[in-house]
Amino acid sequence: MSAELRADKRPVARSRRRVRVGPVVMAVYLVFLLVPIYWLIIMSFKSNSEILSSFTLFPDNFTLKNYRTILEDPSWYMGYVNSFIFVSLNMVISLLVALPAAYAFSRYRFFGDNHLFFWLLTNRMAPPAVFALPFFQLYSSVSLFDTHIAVALAHCLFNVPLAVWILEGFMRGVPREIDETAFIDGYSFPRFFTRIFIPMIAPGIGVTAFFCFMFSWVELLLSRTLTSVDAKPITAIMTRTVSASGLDWGVLAAAGVLTIIPGAIVIYFVRNHIAKGFALGRV
Amino acid sequence: MASLTLKNLAHSYHPNPGEDTDFALKEVNHTWEDGRAYALLGPSGCGKTTLLNIISGLLTPTSGHVLFDNKDVTASSTAERNIAQVFQFPVVYDTMTVGQNLAFPLRNRGMEVDYISQRVQRIAQMIGLEGDLHKKARGLTSDLKQKISLGRGMVRDDVNAILFDEPLTVIDPHLKWELRTQLKSLHREFGHTMIYVTHDQTEALTFAEKVVVMYDGRVVQIGTPKELFETPAHVFVGYFIGSPGMNFIPVSVAGRKANINGETINLNHDYGDPQGDVLLGIRPEFVRLTKGDGLPVQINHIQDVGRHKFVNATVFDVEINIAAGEGFEIESDMTRVEFDPSNISIFCDDWRINAEAVDQGTGAMT
């Protein structure tokens, strides 16, 4: 098999010699993606006066002052801590409830299974704006307003359906015989599930965790609506600064760069599975 | 149609091959004659598919040349070579109908519409799909899809050669036979040069006029099925062809005698004095249990498979198989075996010693 796979080196090279469009398209696209990010990064290393007074492609006076501002001020850096807390909570909750459900969908037929699955997915189609107000009221009434768990639960609205969807795809790829053999060998269901099955779909769990992280990390509307001080995420803190006039562009850029870094790190680890995660889900 | 010549052809998947083992295909020189049906036989990973892909131009060899009718095509693209190839797993264009699938190679070459429809009809009849020409290819069973693939391979009548890469892998056993027969009759009718890759000896031996046996990246023998059976050129051929394969017993050979543990076996030819690992090869069909003559043997178990009985036995610590005919009664006092001297082969370091050549050689010397 490996010989077959490697057997294609030459024809690919040859066809590329004929058509050179590919690398050009790719290069143009990547430049398009990266230039705005580059602009944000270099801005974060400029002082506010340099940003406003002179137009430079590279910082004249390279400064880390903007980053220092953020890292020394709790009202800034606690935003990152808060974001991390509710994102992690959400990831754990989503996986814990989605794993058994995805298993059920991938292995069994039961009353109303297809309807249930579709109904779950419809929650992914619900605009967060629709839920902003009722969430605000619901969580206020149970005294969860401005807590991390409130945001984590709210994000389950779109992350749990997604997690079930992706995990179900991965689980369907595991042959049933594995389950049956384990049960014949005397494994109880919980033991089988934790000892055998979960290790087998570890990549799927990784991809799912990644998507939960991603969608919870980038979301603004719900997390802003459900917090005021104690659990305020970095994204909401940034918009607050935006609305205040006379803002410091350098600090804003630095804050933005710091929100990109965790994602960039995480994506490096799952780079080979990202696309697969979606592609495996059932339509 | 053309003859295909491979000249000093070798291929390695390493960028800078050094040792012999780096080569997936070791140097081969061979001419595939025009209009013959060949089988390329060998175990998985022996380089069959590599060789096939080099011939069709999907792969460019590390060294050596491919010639079609003495014209060097090594650098030519697949399209320029005008080759048809059928792959192991069915490749059909899902969104097209069966008919469009069959017509596709002809359309791409800008053939006339009349000619195309006539060819498609003809081929569809051949593969038994003339009633399904307007069906979408998607949703057909893999048997039928593979039939379409075969049909697409055969639809052009001007191809230099048709290559088959284990085309019957996904086909049900009872259909395999039918399709193979169809291929053979197609070959008789159109006279294309055909190369059929397989790891199944039955397929190879029933399809081909000549079988090329490959082992570990090397062509070890080219011959008719009969030659492969009777005079295997390499230990691997003896072992791979026939079921069960040839028995090998380590011996020492001097002239017309082979010695094993003090017992002597008479040989029909003079093999000289070979040095190295010497093996005596004898097919199960030519081993006979006796009550008195031959080598001492201990019978392990007997398997009755209808027309034959296969006896598994041990001779001087070497396990051998014996094929006994239907009428042959095995009795408990049969404690010895005899080998038919005219069917004994002697191998030295895995390669057959060509006895006739040695005979002539000794004859010339004296």
Add this chain to the structure above:
Amino acid sequence: MQKTVNQRAWFLVLPVLILVAFSSVIPMMTVVNYSFQDSFGENIFFWVGLEWYKELLQSERLWDAFGRQLLFSFIILMIEIPLGILVALSMPKKGFSASICLVLMSLPLLIPYNVVGTIWQVFGRADIGLLGRLLSDLGISYNYSQNAFDAWVTVIVMDVWHWTSLVALLAYAGLRSIPRAYYQAAMIDQASRWSVFRFIELPKMRGVLMIAILLRFMDSFMIYTEPFVLTGGGPGNATTFLSIDLVKMALGQFDLGPAAAFSLMYFLVILLISYVFYTVMITVDKDEAKP
């Protein structure tokens, strides 16, 4: 795969049900409740029936936002789907360069929505942004906060920047799953590059493209944060899409009744269009499979 009937599987689904009931059903019921009531301040509600719905359906504001939203989603799909396919086709097939491309391409997907807005807000400004400065140096008048057309272009380019990679990643996954033999057979059959795309790659990508279209439709139809940060819905109401309008109504003006009615219709429209998309694609699929 053959599934066995097992009603006890419900127990495995139960946690999801409870959680989603809490985070979806209960809030949804409040929304439904509000949509039929009016209130004057503190907790005093009275039944108004379908009044809010009637009012909304006659409101020009809603229809305008709806029109803008449809146009926006349409333009987004028309650009991002073909562009995503093109990018996927151009990606390196393997090796280090493929990994690098994957990581770099995924980067925009992981940037918080409001930071995406901020990036383009800065990037497009004529005084401090590279794009804005470049365009004004070229003599092109461009100001996304004053000119409605410029605002639209910026919002669309921003969305293309943000989400095309998702389409590309999905299409790429589809392409990678095509066995090599298909390409080899196409070479043998002398198929043109276009034929390879039309008859091999496109059909094999159908499944993932369907997901891509659905996802991009849904998400572009719900878009809120990026244009909110970039233009705040302006100039005027030029980029006030449905979500922005809804949040204005619900949290800005605290018009609970109309906002709730708006929410329900909004949600239903997404469900309806998604369902139509889905059904049409499935039907097309079946039609093609027919003899």
